[in-house]
Amino acid sequence: MASIHLTHMRSALSMAQHALNTNETPVGCILVHPVHGIVSTGQNATNETYNGTMHAEFIAINSLLSSSPCTLPKAQDGAEIPLGTSLQGLDLPERLKVLKQCSLYVTVEPCIMCASLLRQFGIADVYFGAGNEKFGGTGGVLDIQSSNGLFTESDREIKRTGKREVVGGDYGVSGGWLREEAILMLRRFYVQENGRAPEPRAKKERVLKLEVKPLGGKDKMSASTEKLVVEEVLSERPNGVETTIMSREKLRAGRKQSGGKQGVDKGLQVKKARQLKDVTDSGINGRLERQQDESLKDVD
Amino acid sequence: MTDNNGNLQHAEPYKSSSDCAIDRGSLAFLKTKLETRAGDNVMSVHVTAVPVKLASTAIGLIRTILPNDGGVDLQHLRRFAKYHEVNDHVRSAYAKVAPRNDGHIVFVIAAPMAITTRKFLADSLSPTLGSLVFFSIDVPLQAPTSQEQAALWSSRWWPTVYKKSNPFGPHPSIMARAEEDIEGDVRKWMDMAAEVAQQSKAAGFGEAVGVVIVERINGVSRPVAVAADARWLNWPSPGPGNVSAHAALRAIDMVSQWVRRSHEAGEKQEITTKNVGIFRGKPSLPLEEEHYRAQTNQTGYLCHDLEIYCTHEPCVMCSMAIVHSRFGRVVFENRMHTGGLCADGGLGHGLFWRKELNWQLLAWQWTRPTADTGFGFDQLRISDNRNACDELSSRADLNA
Numbered sequence A: 001m002a003s004i005h006l007t008h009m010r011s012a013l014s015m016a017q018h019a020l021n022t023n024e025t026p027v028g029c030i031l032v033h034p035v036h037g038i039v040s041t042g043q044n045a046t047n048e049t050y051n052g053t054m055h056a057e058f059i060a061i062n063s064l065l066s067s068s069p070c071t072l073p074k075a076q077d078g079a080e081i082p083l084g085t086s087l088q089g090l091d092l093p094e095r096l097k098v099l100k101q102c103s104l105y106v107t108v109e110p111c112i113m114c115a116s117l118l119r120q121f122g123i124a125d126v127y128f129g130a131g132n133e134k135f136g137g138t139g140g141v142l143d144i145q146s147s148n149g150l151f152t153e154s155d156r157e158i159k160r161t162g163k164r165e166v167v168g169g170d171y172g173v174s175g176g177w178l179r180e181e182a183i184l185m186l187r188r189f190y191v192q193e194n195g196r197a198p199e200p201r202a203k204k205e206r207v208l209k210l211e212v213k214p215l216g217g218k219d220k221m222s223a224s225t226e227k228l229v230v231e232e233v234l235s236e237r238p239n240g241v242e243t244t245i246m247s248r249e250k251l252r253a254g255r256k257q258s259g260g261k262q263g264v265d266k267g268l269q270v271k272k273a274r275q276l277k278d279v280t281d282s283g284i285n286g287r288l289e290r291q292q293d294e295s296l297k298d299v300d
Numbered sequence B: 001m002t003d004n005n006g007n008l009q010h011a012e013p014y015k016s017s018s019d020c021a022i023d024r025g026s027l028a029f030l031k032t033k034l035e036t037r038a039g040d041n042v043m044s045v046h047v048t049a050v051p052v053k054l055a056s057t058a059i060g061l062i063r064t065i066l067p068n069d070g071g072v073d074l075q076h077l078r079r080f081a082k083y084h085e086v087n088d089h090v091r092s093a094y095a096k097v098a099p100r101n102d103g104h105i106v107f108v109i110a111a112p113m114a115i116t117t118r119k120f121l122a123d124s125l126s127p128t129l130g131s132l133v134f135f136s137i138d139v140p141l142q143a144p145t146s147q148e149q150a151a152l153w154s155s156r157w158w159p160t161v162y163k164k165s166n167p168f169g170p171h172p173s174i175m176a177r178a179e180e181d182i183e184g185d186v187r188k189w190m191d192m193a194a195e196v197a198q199q200s201k202a203a204g205f206g207e208a209v210g211v212v213i214v215e216r217i218n219g220v221s222r223p224v225a226v227a228a229d230a231r232w233l234n235w236p237s238p239g240p241g242n243v244s245a246h247a248a249l250r251a252i253d254m255v256s257q258w259v260r261r262s263h264e265a266g267e268k269q270e271i272t273t274k275n276v277g278i279f280r281g282k283p284s285l286p287l288e289e290e291h292y293r294a295q296t297n298q299t300g301y302l303c304h305d306l307e308i309y310c311t312h313e314p315c316v317m318c319s320m321a322i323v324h325s326r327f328g329r330v331v332f333e334n335r336m337h338t339g340g341l342c343a344d345g346g347l348g349h350g351l352f353w354r355k356e357l358n359w360q361l362l363a364w365q366w367t368r369p370t371a372d373t374g375f376g377f378d379q380l381r382i383s384d385n386r387n388a389c390d391e392l393s394s395r396a397d398l399n400a
């Protein structure tokens, strides 16, 4: 039984590999139906679309529910995804029924947004690779798969006791499938991404580490290594677009546009400085602080 | 531990000063997840007593053996306190373990109990500091939000320092300034969102849910995308409809199209705005088309720092989409059982401001001025829409 999950996860990984080859955050997924087999594939598409919501899960569901055939990685990616029977001829209501019976195999835990998407469209089960402590919606931060996250234990000061009934939209979740491979994929992206950056950052050397620490005993799926890699890759560019680079681009564009008009940059600078001070005072948001700090440097 | 709630009484969310501006409606800043988590507000720490002259040696040693206090923030607590500076319960906790009180000691917070054991501390510190006694006390977990609160906590728990910060959410001055920015035109955008919601409902495209995305540069605001729910557009019912046709996702899609266009300007790329598959990014209603910015020279990053005005609290999916898209501000009118933004009541996820998430934004619930129920064509339209909204809010399972 386990071997079938591993086989499917390998297919999801080859979608992630395809994402990596096309400079997208390497997250890939497939939808598997008990009768039809693999009916859909998806990979992150946030870079291509400039839309931070175009996660692999959306792409896969779109592909299943559209009559257009699902996109497969090209042969040179080494992807061999054994597609199931064609759904050609099935109309939308029938395809919606198919989706509800599918299992999703995704290399990284679905984020809160996708976990809710899956819940609202309906899905049978989710199998994922690496956990996502930053914004995972099926155990990482919230348990959206169960009662829309109402009972997420770490999220409640008082444990809600009593019988918890399975409600409509609930689905099963199982994590850790080929987790190491999924993490390595994210790391490769992190290393490769540095080479592409127009202004390579000196902040730290990006070296591909190949060993992945095993999961700690009671640490759910969120061992510190995993947390680190998610911080490195996902939280810096969760949407596939590098925050600091893009905000610099924005500032540069603003400068260019203001052209002869004076005082625009100055105003911006003052505003940024003001924001920076507030953020520093509040002392809560180191990330925002850093980000604005970098923006400031750029304005100077 | 029973009066923890009392300790948080000063940590109230920022209150709008514009409550009296009747025709603008009123803005209420949402409580953050942390603000609603009153039960977690103390932690236990190991405390020891050292001779006054060894105090700095002690803290140096502690920093060596437990760098950064194991990641627990103790900045709001005095690290040392003299005997007369602590309250009775600290003194009596000390009396239980101390052989005698010579008065020349200073209490030191050695470490949070969550990160180490008393034995480890004794083994590490005693060789240098001599034999030590340890006891444990509860201290406030988070920094106080006012001078009064600091004083209260100092008398109740342990000397606590107020540093003009809000540990539970955005700094009050940030909220005040943001509210100043938006209060002048919030009603205009909320009316526009309500209008497009109505258009969608009337056209049979979707539920009466609408959003307006606004860009504000140097104090000048303008809408950059207007979208209504379109869950029934080319979609079978019954069921939840097309989940990816929720108003917020559609509007984000519209913005991404012009962001993409601006980035790829000069390149051949003709971007086709078609409604394909499950995506509904094509403006389809009159109001959507009117404000759809097909041409732009603006280069942006996702929806970075934009504002989104919603007739209804966005569902969990849409709330997280707003976070992913890096919006700066979100305002909604009607609370939803399925909403993802609110931390108090409902699902309680408070997605607009959570420590774990990689982005935080400011969020308000807006209340329509009561004058809106009066006469006049404009007001009638809105009050009609309000009824539609109320009907929607009462449908507990509906995701906006």
Ligand SMILES: [Zn+2]
Residues within 6 Å of the ligand: A055, A056, A057, A110, A111, A112, A113, A114, A115
């Ligand atoms: Zn996602």
Ligand SMILES: [Zn+2]
Residues within 6 Å of the ligand: B246, B247, B248, B314, B315, B316, B317, B318, B319, B399, B400
């Ligand atoms: Zn929604």
